[in-house]
Amino acid sequence: MFSIFKKKEPPLLLVSVNGKKICAMSQADVPCEKTPTVSISPGSFLEFSYSQGASHRHDLGGVSGWCHLSIRVHSNLACQADCVLTDSETFDPEAFAKGRALGIRFQPFFISGAKVKNEEMHGKGLFARGLHFSGTVTPGNIVLSCECDQCRRSFQIRSYHAGFSNAGYFYSHSGKYTITVSDRVAGCPAALSEPNPAELAALEAALPPAPDGTSFKYLNPFRCPHCAAPYIDFHANPKYRPGEYYGNYFVGSELLRYECV
Numbered sequence: 001m002f003s004i005f006k007k008k009e010p011p012l013l014l015v016s017v018n019g020k021k022i023c024a025m026s027q028a029d030v031p032c033e034k035t036p037t038v039s040i041s042p043g044s045f046l047e048f049s050y051s052q053g054a055s056h057r058h059d060l061g062g063v064s065g066w067c068h069l070s071i072r073v074h075s076n077l078a079c080q081a082d083c084v085l086t087d088s089e090t091f092d093p094e095a096f097a098k099g100r101a102l103g104i105r106f107q108p109f110f111i112s113g114a115k116v117k118n119e120e121m122h123g124k125g126l127f128a129r130g131l132h133f134s135g136t137v138t139p140g141n142i143v144l145s146c147e148c149d150q151c152r153r154s155f156q157i158r159s160y161h162a163g164f165s166n167a168g169y170f171y172s173h174s175g176k177y178t179i180t181v182s183d184r185v186a187g188c189p190a191a192l193s194e195p196n197p198a199e200l201a202a203l204e205a206a207l208p209p210a211p212d213g214t215s216f217k218y219l220n221p222f223r224c225p226h227c228a229a230p231y232i233d234f235h236a237n238p239k240y241r242p243g244e245y246y247g248n249y250f251v252g253s254e255l256l257r258y259e260c261v
């Protein structure tokens, strides 16, 4: 058939920055990686759109400069994307590797037609959501851009590796605060281990209230900062708690520390 008679294949995925298209992938391209570079200013947003109006929007915050994106669509229609922000239009991998540049990892998602539905990830941990990888340490200069399961707004978090920092963590009931506790303190939930229930209860009782008056508890969920819906829902999925060995806190917020006296 002459190519002019072929029906043009609709894009599988459209990627835009501030409403302007920067790349598109079709079914025939998959699996593929696209690496566009785009200039951004404070208040910019990145959007992934696919069939029937479904989209994932990520606010990029107050950063500006050159955004070097990597967008991968796999054969199972999972999309993973991240970017490195630099002050040069030419990408320099060394800038990120040496910690001079910030990276943003966007919450992966499945495009329409995939066997896995995005709803299956609701309330799950960061490993299940593909934001951290077991056996690979996420570098400290990576910010994670999450999307709330309920209100769909994005929010940026930082993670610290509880095992390497020899500290457990607790979230406040409000979800606004995270406190770390040395794993030398009895009852501390050290990475990949279940704390002794009696020691944990004593530690929870000893922890100070969060600045907003809510209490820190082992099974408090990590919440969306916009609507307070559980994002990592440890009440619904308590078995994930020992394995979620990254403690998280919001970009721009202070990580609290419990000083045992």
Ligand SMILES: [Zn+2]
Binding pocket: 148, 149, 150, 151, 152, 153, 224, 225, 226, 227, 228, 229
């Ligand atoms: Zn929300």
